[in-house]
Every structure is written in structure tokens, then in C-alpha cells.
Amino acid sequence: MTDSQLTRQHRHYLAVRERLVRSAGNSGRWPAIAELEAQLAELATENAARARRIATLEEDLADAQARLLAQAQMLLSGRRADDDDDAEGDKSSIEEIVAAVLADFPGVTWADIVSVRRDRRLVKPRHACMRAVYEKRRDLSLPRIGRIFHRDHTTVLAVVNRPVP
Incomplete structure (x- = not known):
């Protein structure tokens, strides 16, 4: 060019x-x-x-x-x-079930149970609540219980399959 x-x-x-x-x-x-x-x-x-x-x-x-x-x-x-x-009789509300379980864990509230915190002091009460709801409310599915506790259904499944301490 x-x-x-x-x-x-x-x-x-x-x-x-x-x-x-x-x-x-x-x-x-x-x-x-x-x-x-x-x-x-x-x-x-x-x-x-x-x-x-x-x-x-x-x-x-x-x-x-x-x-x-x-x-x-x-x-x-x-x-x-x-x-x-x-066989189950009347169905207790989830609040009643959780309140009965939390009576054994002083200082732990519902807000602590559904929080994202994973403190050692919260794990046992959270798992106990999930197990109690699963056992007393057979009409609720694992995904539904998971949504109640703000967790994945696989977490609930792991809790209920774990042997009771």
C-alpha cells in the first residue's frame, strides 16, 4: 500500500x-x-x-x-x-412437641433451634426436636420437617436414622 x-x-x-x-x-x-x-x-x-x-x-x-x-x-x-x-391419637402441634423437648434443655429457644448456628450446645436439642416431630407427627414428610427447622430433608433423615444416644 x-x-x-x-x-x-x-x-x-x-x-x-x-x-x-x-x-x-x-x-x-x-x-x-x-x-x-x-x-x-x-x-x-x-x-x-x-x-x-x-x-x-x-x-x-x-x-x-x-x-x-x-x-x-x-x-x-x-x-x-x-x-x-x-394409633397416634390426637396430633400434637409442632410447637407443643418442640416445647416439651426444649423443657429438657434450659436456655435453648425455638429461635436457637431454627438458627444457622452450629454451636455444640444447640446440636443435641435441635436433633432431639427433629426426632420428636418425626416420631409424633408421621403425617409430615421429611422435606416438610426440614422446612419447619430450616434444614434440608437429608439432615432430618440423618437425624432419624442415627441411633438414639
Whole structure:
């Protein structure tokens, strides 16, 4: 390439650059980019809402599957749901069950039980509460008990499968 061609090409690039900068306006941004960013923010918000809804539906599905599995196991073992309810008598509320367990652990409150803290002094009462709710309220699935205690259902499963100390 010759010098004149390079100079002409350089002037052309400068002219194109000037047109692009002028079309961006005072904001320094192209209107199309601003519009796309607004659409992106809206889509991100919708996506987050859908993700929360999906998580809720997955929890409900896990709860329903656990209930179905428990009912199927009762049917296979020859027991009916009505027989199980009669054997349990009246169903205590979760608050009553937890209050009865926490009576053995002075200084520990419901807020401590559902907190994220993992202090040694809270582990035994938390596990005792989970086990008591599991044993006295057979109508509740593991995922449901987990949600009550702000834990995963696998944590509840590990607690109830662990031998009583």
C-alpha cells in the first residue's frame, strides 16, 4: 500500500468514528444499547422470579413424593392410613412437641433451634426436636420437617436414622 492510500484509509476511519460518536448523542451511549440493557434487566428479574417459583414447586413435589412413598409403604405393609391415625391419637402441634423437648434443655429457644448456628450446645436439642416431630407427627414428610427447622430433608433423615444416644 502506498502512503496516499494509507492516508485516505486513515481519514475514512476517522470520519466513520466521528459519525459513530455523533450518533451516540449526549449520553455517550447508543440508544439501542440502552434499550437492550433495559430488556436484559427485565429478563433477569423475570428469570429470578421463575427460579424462585421452580424451587418452591420442586420442594412441593419432593413433599408430595415423600407422602406417596409413605402411603405406598403403609399399603404394602398391610396397614391403612386410618389405622395409623387411630394409633397416634390426637396430633400434637409442632410447637407443643418442640416445647416439651426444649423443657429438657434450659436456655435453648425455638429461635436457637431454627438458627444457622452450629454451636455444640444447640446440636443435641435441635436433633432431639427433629426426632420428636418425626416420631409424633408421621403425617409430615421429611422435606416438610426440614422446612419447619430450616434444614434440608437429608439432615432430618440423618437425624432419624442415627441411633438414639
